[in-house]
Amino acid sequence: MADPLLLLYRADWTKWSLSANVVRRSNRRLFPDLTDRLAADMRRRSGGMAAFMWSALSGRRQADAADEWSQTSERLLLAAGGRYRFEPNLGQSAAERGHGRNDEEAEDELRLIVSDGQSCWVIRGDEADQSVADPLRPPFSDIVRPTWLMQQLQLRTTGTTEMVGRTAVQVRGTPRLPADRWGLFTAQLDHVDIVIDAELG
16 A cells, blocks of 8 residues: 555655546534634734734634535646646636625736746736746645645555556544644644645655
């Protein structure tokens, strides 16, 4: 059975060709509980200031039964050489994307990020900003640069499976404690179940 550490270490997204729709789901009932636990941990470590800032930024909103889950979809296209096209807010109407925001925020909305491997263009509203492409900081780093999993979690292989026609390794991660500042949120979880592509990592 493949070692998940070796798979994650050798993962190199700049050599992949990949087309994917990425769906992220968040439970609006659970998230406030996790942020409360995180705020308590930050308060203990910082003497209260960091927890105050976190509470001010996060804000609580109690979900009713019909509004318990929020979901976003993104489209990700990769080609060898670090070329990519990343489209957030896939499938959301302009009204859905603009809900709760003013006109200025809506105009500044991130619409598209593309790269030819050398340059990167970030399109917001009707304007595009160009910069030098950085393969260490792609906009979808949590998906294609999975080494953060090893830094924040202790990984244990639990089996193999098939996912979208590909062989995958099933892994359970438990938080590494005590957590550093980057792993504080992960440390609030009991465990994380992960599926890793057995070829690409």
